[in-house]
Amino acid sequence: MRLTELFSKTSKQVPADETSVNAKLLIRAGYVDKVAAGIYSFLPLGQKVIDKISQIVREEMNAIGGQEITMPVMHPKHLWEQTGRWKGFDVLFRVKGQAGEFALGPTHEEIVVPMATHFIKSYSDLPKYVYQIQTKFRDEPRAKAGLLRGREFLMKDLYSFHADEKDFEKYYEKAKVAYKNVFKRAGLTAIETRASGGTFSKYSDEYQVVCESGEDEIIYCPGGDFSENTEIAAVKEGKQCDLGHGPLVHAKTIEVGNIFSLKDKYSSAFGLVYTDRDGKQKPVLMGCYGIGISRLMGAIVEVMHDERGIIWPRTVSPFDAHLIAISDQGSETSKEADEIYQKLQKAGIDVLFDDRNDVSPGEKFADADLIGIPARLVVSKKVGKGKVEIKERDKEASRVVSVEEAVKFFGN
Ligand code: ATP
Numbered sequence: 001m002r003l004t005e006l007f008s009k010t011s012k013q014v015p016a017d018e019t020s021v022n023a024k025l026l027i028r029a030g031y032v033d034k035v036a037a038g039i040y041s042f043l044p045l046g047q048k049v050i051d052k053i054s055q056i057v058r059e060e061m062n063a064i065g066g067q068e069i070t071m072p073v074m075h076p077k078h079l080w081e082q083t084g085r086w087k088g089f090d091v092l093f094r095v096k097g098q099a100g101e102f103a104l105g106p107t108h109e110e111i112v113v114p115m116a117t118h119f120i121k122s123y124s125d126l127p128k129y130v131y132q133i134q135t136k137f138r139d140e141p142r143a144k145a146g147l148l149r150g151r152e153f154l155m156k157d158l159y160s161f162h163a164d165e166k167d168f169e170k171y172y173e174k175a176k177v178a179y180k181n182v183f184k185r186a187g188l189t190a191i192e193t194r195a196s197g198g199t200f201s202k203y204s205d206e207y208q209v210v211c212e213s214g215e216d217e218i219i220y221c222p223g224g225d226f227s228e229n230t231e232i233a234a235v236k237e238g239k240q241c242d243l244g245h246g247p248l249v250h251a252k253t254i255e256v257g258n259i260f261s262l263k264d265k266y267s268s269a270f271g272l273v274y275t276d277r278d279g280k281q282k283p284v285l286m287g288c289y290g291i292g293i294s295r296l297m298g299a300i301v302e303v304m305h306d307e308r309g310i311i312w313p314r315t316v317s318p319f320d321a322h323l324i325a326i327s328d329q330g331s332e333t334s335k336e337a338d339e340i341y342q343k344l345q346k347a348g349i350d351v352l353f354d355d356r357n358d359v360s361p362g363e364k365f366a367d368a369d370l371i372g373i374p375a376r377l378v379v380s381k382k383v384g385k386g387k388v389e390i391k392e393r394d395k396e397a398s399r400v401v402s403v404e405e406a407v408k409f410f411g412n
C-alpha cells in the first residue's frame with residue numbers, strides 16, 4: 001500500500017476528552033477514528049490489526065473444535081425476560097422498534113441456547129461448540145479507556161454444550177490451552193487468574209495483562225502458579241508463595257479474556273435438554289468463553305509503545321514492513337524505491353510504502369515510529385543502489401543490507 005493512497009493520515013491532534021494512551025496513539029497514527037465515548041470507527045490500518053487478531057483467535061478456536069457462526073445483534077425482549085436479564089443485566093442497551101422492544105446483544109446466551117434446542121436432542125448430539133466474532137453493545141457508565149472499554153466493541157464468544165460435568169471439565173482445560181496460545185501469538189503475556197463466577201458458578205478464569213492503566217487488580221505469584229482477582233483473593237500481597245517462588249505481587253491489569261462454567265443456568269431457562277442413554281431427559285451443561293478482540297488491540301498498544309508511538313508485535317502488525325524513500329520526485333533513487341517496493345511485494349511481504357514527495361525525512365521517520373510497524377526499510381542515495389537500511393522498531397541500531405537479504409529477514 002502506498003501511503004499517498006491510504007485513506008487515513010497521521011495527525012498531531014487528539015480529541016480533548018481522550019485521555020487513554022491506546023486511544024491517543026491509535027487516533028494519531030490513523031488506526032481508529034473517534035465517534036463518541038466508547039465508540040470508534042476502525043480505519044484501514046486498524047481493520048488490518050483487527051483482522052489479524054481475529055484470525056489468530058479463529059485458528060485457535062477451530063483447533064478446539066469450534067464452529068464459526070454469526071448470531072444477530074438485535075435480540076427480542078421476551079428472550080431476555082425468560083432469563084430475568086431484561087431487568088437484571090445492568091449495562092443492557094434496550095431499543096424500541098415497530099415490532100416491539102429489543103436488546104442489543106452484550107453477550108449471546110439468550111440466542112445461542114434457544115437455537116441449540118433445534119439441534120441438540122440426544123446424547124449423540126453432544127458435545128458441540130460454536131463461536132462468533134461479533135460486535136457487542138454494553139451501556140458502560142464510564143467509557144474513557146479507548147478500546148479497553150467500548151460501548152460498542154468486538155468480542156469472540158464461544159459456547160460449549162456437554163452431556164455431563166466431566167466432559168465439560170475436559171473441554172474447559174482444552175480451552176485454557178487455546179487461550180494461552182491466542183495471547184502468546186498476539187504478543188502478550190496474559191496471566192490466568194481465578195475470579196468470581198457470578199451467580200451460577202463459584203469461579204471463573206480470567207486472562208489478565210499486567211498494565212498500570214488496567215481497571216482490574218490481581219494478586220499473583222511471579223513463578224506462575226497462582227493468580228487471583230482481588231475481588232475474591234483472600235491472600236495479601238507479600239505473602240510467601242506456597243511453592244517457594246517468593247512473595248506474591250499485586251498488579252493492576254486488563255482483562256482480555258474470561259472463561260466460565262454456565263452449568264445448566266441457561267439450558268434450564270430455555271428447556272435445552274437431551275435424552276441420555278438411559279432414556280432419561282437431562283439438562284445440557286454449558287461453558288462460555290470470551291475474548292475482547294478490540295480490547296486486546298488496545299491492550300497491546302498500552303503495553304507496547306514508547307514516547308514516539310506504537311510498537312506492534314509482528315503477528316498483529318498491519319504491515320510487515322514500512323518502506324521509506326528519501327529522494328526527490330523522478331530521481332534515480334525514487335525509481336529504485338519503487339522497484340524495491342514491487343520486489344518486496346512479489347516476495348509476499350506486505351509493505352506500507354511512504355512515497356510522499358512533499359514531506360521531510362524527519363517527518364517520515366516520526367510517522368513510521370508512530371504507526372509502529374516492526375521493521376522499517378529506508379532507500380536513499382546514501383544507503384546505495386540495490387540496498388536498504390533496515391531498522392527494527394524496538395531496537396535502536398540499524399544496518400544496511402541488500403534487497404535479497406531484506407527479503408530473507410522477513411522469512412520469505
Ligand atoms: P469488565 O469486567 O472489564 O467489564 P466483563 O467481565 O463484564 O468485563 P465479559 O462479559 O467477561 O466482560 O466479556 C468477555 C470479554 O469481552 C472480556 O474478557 C473483555 O476482554 C471483553 N470486554 C468486556 N466488556 C468490554 C468493553 N466494554 N469493551 C471492550 N471489551 C470488553
Ligand code: MG
Pocket residue numbers: 206255257258
Ligand atoms: Mg469478565
